[in-house]
Amino acid sequence: xxxxxxxxxxxxxxxxxxxxxxxxxxAKVFQGERVxxxxxxxxxxxxxxxxxRVRPGDGxxxxxxxxxxxxxxxxxxxxxxxxxxxxDVLPLNPEGFGSGPWNLSFNTASSFxxxxxxxxxxxxxxxxxxxxxxxxxxxxxxxAAVGIAVLAAVVRGxxxxxxxxxxxxxxxxxxxxxxxxxxxxxxxxxxxxxxGVVQTLSGSELVHTLAGGQQTLAFxxxxxxxxxxxxxTNGGGFFNVNSxxxxxxxxxxxxxxxxxxxxxxxxxLPYAFGRMIGNRRQGWAIYAAMIAMFVVxxxxxxxxxxxxxxxxxxxGIGGGNMEGKEIRNGIAQSSLWTAxxxxxxxxxxxxxxxxxxxxGGLVPLANLSTGEVIFGGVGSGLYGMxxxxxxxxxxxxLMVGRTPEFLGKKIEAREVKxxxxxxxxxPLLVLVATAWAVAGHDGTMSIYNAGPQGFSESxxxxxxQANNNGSAFAGYTGFLQPNAPGNAGAEGxxxxxxxxxxxxxxGRFLPLxxxxxxxxxxxxxRVAPLGAGSFRADSPTFVVLLIGVVVIVAAxxxxxxxxxxxAVQGLTDQLF
Amino acid sequence: MNGLRRDLTTAATAxxxxxxxxxxxxxxxxxxxxxxxxxxxxxxxxVEVDGRVVGSELIGQDFGGEPGYFQGxxxxxxxxxxxxxxxxxGPNSRELAEFFAAQRDAYLKREGRYDxxxxxxxxxxxxxxxxxxxxxxxxxxxxxxxxxxxxxxxxDLPLERVLALxxxxxxxxxxxxxxxxxxxxxxxxxxxxxxxxx
Numbered sequence: 001x002x003x004x005x006x007x008x009x010x011x012x013x014x015x016x017x018x019x020x021x022x023x024x025x026x027a028k029v030f031q032g033e034r035v036x037x038x039x040x041x042x043x044x045x046x047x048x049x050x051x052x053r054v055r056p057g058d059g060x061x062x063x064x065x066x067x068x069x070x071x072x073x074x075x076x077x078x079x080x081x082x083x084x085x086x087x088d089v090l091p092l093n094p095e096g097f098g099s100g101p102w103n104l105s106f107n108t109a110s111s112f113x114x115x116x117x118x119x120x121x122x123x124x125x126x127x128x129x130x131x132x133x134x135x136x137x138x139x140x141x142x143x144a145a146v147g148i149a150v151l152a153a154v155v156r157g158x159x160x161x162x163x164x165x166x167x168x169x170x171x172x173x174x175x176x177x178x179x180x181x182x183x184x185x186x187x188x189x190x191x192x193x194x195x196g197v198v199q200t201l202s203g204s205e206l207v208h209t210l211a212g213g214q215q216t217l218a219f220x221x222x223x224x225x226x227x228x229x230x231x232x233t234n235g236g237g238f239f240n241v242n243s244x245x246x247x248x249x250x251x252x253x254x255x256x257x258x259x260x261x262x263x264x265x266x267x268x269l270p271y272a273f274g275r276m277i278g279n280r281r282q283g284w285a286i287y288a289a290m291i292a293m294f295v296v297x298x299x300x301x302x303x304x305x306x307x308x309x310x311x312x313x314x315x316g317i318g319g320g321n322m323e324g325k326e327i328r329n330g331i332a333q334s335s336l337w338t339a340x341x342x343x344x345x346x347x348x349x350x351x352x353x354x355x356x357x358x359x360g361g362l363v364p365l366a367n368l369s370t371g372e373v374i375f376g377g378v379g380s381g382l383y384g385m386x387x388x389x390x391x392x393x394x395x396x397x398l399m400v401g402r403t404p405e406f407l408g409k410k411i412e413a414r415e416v417k418x419x420x421x422x423x424x425x426x427p428l429l430v431l432v433a434t435a436w437a438v439a440g441h442d443g444t445m446s447i448y449n450a451g452p453q454g455f456s457e458s459x460x461x462x463x464x465q466a467n468n469n470g471s472a473f474a475g476y477t478g479f480l481q482p483n484a485p486g487n488a489g490a491e492g493x494x495x496x497x498x499x500x501x502x503x504x505x506x507g508r509f510l511p512l513x514x515x516x517x518x519x520x521x522x523x524x525x526r527v528a529p530l531g532a533g534s535f536r537a538d539s540p541t542f543v544v545l546l547i548g549v550v551v552i553v554a555a556x557x558x559x560x561x562x563x564x565x566x567a568v569q570g571l572t573d574q575l576f
Numbered sequence: 577m578n579g580l581r582r583d584l585t586t587a588a589t590a591x592x593x594x595x596x597x598x599x600x601x602x603x604x605x606x607x608x609x610x611x612x613x614x615x616x617x618x619x620x621x622x623v624e625v626d627g628r629v630v631g632s633e634l635i636g637q638d639f640g641g642e643p644g645y646f647q648g649x650x651x652x653x654x655x656x657x658x659x660x661x662x663x664x665x666g667p668n669s670r671e672l673a674e675f676f677a678a679q680r681d682a683y684l685k686r687e688g689r690y691d692x693x694x695x696x697x698x699x700x701x702x703x704x705x706x707x708x709x710x711x712x713x714x715x716x717x718x719x720x721x722x723x724x725x726x727x728x729x730x731x732d733l734p735l736e737r738v739l740a741l742x743x744x745x746x747x748x749x750x751x752x753x754x755x756x757x758x759x760x761x762x763x764x765x766x767x768x769x770x771x772x773x774x
Binding site for chain 2: 011079218314320451573
């Protein structure tokens with residue numbers, strides 16, 4: 001037990017040490033400054049601009065920025081859908097898999113374009129290497145880059161002085177892919193491959209085992225996908241059991257590395273923000289609020305899992321809850337991963353969430369319910385948190401009777417309305433979709449477990465999809481694949497696939513547009529000098545207030561739903 | 577309208593360029609480098625016995641209850657390495673409790689013959705629970721030390737020798753700190769076959 005806490009403490013120290021380094025680098029990339037990779041990548045970057053026929057210096061107002069982003073995402077969706085639907089005639093399909101059904105492909109395309117990576121399919125049993133590489137992994141890069149680009153644009157809106165430009169979407173996209181995601185992913189992929197994460201184009205291999213049985217080993221270009229899947233907070237596993245599978249995550253070392261990849265960018269962005277606005281304290285204040293909530297999440301899930309489950313106690317089995325966990329990860333690294341993958345919007349798992357204890361499973365749900373702002377997705381986490389910062393400023397302003405302002409800009413009715421759209425869209429989607437999904441047979445046919453766990457599965461499914469996380473209580477099913485070669489007879493559930501897909505798209509793009517609109521509105525405002533009466537947003541008091549707002553918004557919205565599922569199971573030893 | 581049309585051409589060009597770069601160049605270059613630099617690891621860390629591949633050291637396999645072998649953890653997938661899924665039963669599931677009880681009884685019966693003092697309280701949790709991957713290559717050290725008595729008796733080896741082999745095949749925490757130690761079952765069984773062929 002003490003050993004587990006030591007692992008967490010060391011992890012936090014290492015993470016916090018990384019933040020200023022990567023944060024500085026990110027800020028430089030956002031501001032178009034020279035970095036150490038510029039001599040190598042600069043020519044490629046300029047080649048890209050020529051091919052795309054854009055001038056990186058051409059500023060776009062928020063509407064133009066949003067239009068470029070939406071057009072790009074729409075084409076991305078169409079291409080991915082096309083690949084998924086035609087993989088049977090495309091190359092690199094050693095297992096000869098058929099193409100996906102329309103409803104499943106709709107869900108999957110929506111999932112990867114929105115940085116969600118919710119998976120109703122199992123990778124190693126349905127997808128060709130081409131679909132994984134050229135379809136899914138490309139969106140792992142691009143959806144992450146889109147999220148980070150929006151953040152960069154929003155920060156520019158905060159610091160602009162009576163301007164309208166938020167930057168250039170195409171330049172942001174290109175620079176983030178070339179200078180941030182691709183170099184780190186390449187390096188990480190090679191390190192992972194050196195540790196046993198497979199990276200090959202060979203098809204599966206049948207072996208005769210030591211005890212005289214047979215086993216078919218599935219392979220693929222896994223390391224290259226694993227690296228960006230964690231780095232871009234995407235989370236879609238090459239294999240169905242995700243990073244629990246040893247070919248994705250073979251050792252204690254790779255486990256730690258992958259956890260770092262998930263958190264590195266989201267944790268460094270507040271620092272980058274602080275550097276860009278010229279107030280590093282402000283960056284650290286937001287980081288402090290995030291890390292405080294994260295520490296609580298880790299502690300609760302670890303303590304709950306150490307306690308063991310009612311099912312194992314009924315059988316007289318002591319120790320912690322090892323059901324659905326791997327030996328090499330143990331309870332400590334499974335708990336840490338579980339917290340990291342749900343505070344960030346990654347959603348990759350190294351343990352089975354459906355088999356977490358009641359309270360252990362409540363933690364990922366609670367993390368998601370904050371709207372993915374405790375670190376959150378790359379870019380989307382911080383821009384979501386900045387909306388809550390504005391809300392906190394507004395509430396604090398009401399309490400002390402002053403016009404609320406942030407970074408010297410007045411926060412007025414228009415901004416507050418847009419902030420509320422950004423903050424409340426996702427919870428509304430979650431609650432409506434969950435209610436719909438448990439109300440009739442179309443939705444409940446996806447449920448696997450009986451009793452309150454069945455409700456938890458449904459709530460988790462729509463919580464995860466609306467918040468673009470992608471982790472699951474994986475008993476929840478949207479796709480059946482009878483044991484037939486080439487996916488013959490495979491079918492998706494219309495209800496689960498379509499509702500989920502729509503929820504992911506709305507959960508991604510509605511808040512994103514509201515956030516860009518806020519940035520556009522703020523960009524045009526003058527900056528007032530900080531007076532003696534100004535409420536400081538970089539103080540410990542503010543950190544506490546911000547945490548309060550995050551927790552209260554989530555708790556007021558979701559507390560009744562939590563009681564119906566995971567809380568019931570955490571409070572009783574009864575079996576269902 | 578003009579702006580939209582320009583966005584469409586730019587988006588199409590950019591998407592094509594990024595698909596070539598990120599969807600083909602990146603994974604293929606990574607594959608090339610990994611295959612040259614780490615051929616064993618990138619190809620699945622295969623284990624050979626007498627020149628024949630018997631599996632991967634990272635992927636657990638079914639030892640079919642053979643008393644001369646260490647046995648891996650229960651698996652929801654019968655150790656499938658190409659169709660993977662979780663057990664997915666919840667913490668308060670009656671079905672799961674019954675599964676644990678059955679695994680517990682089987683373990684007691686199998687090991688109790690060679691370790692008559694073995695009690696339910698001593699059974700390590702990993703011996704009755706399914707792993708996440710279904711192919712966990714490891715078992716806990718406590719689990720291996722219990723099974724060592726059976727394996728030693730069946731193979732007619734001194735218990736100390738078998739325990740020493742267990743120690744040799746125990747993989748520690750990263751940097752002595754992160755993760756948990758575990759015993760690699762396949763490698764241990766291969767070593768046993770070399771030491772005392774059945």
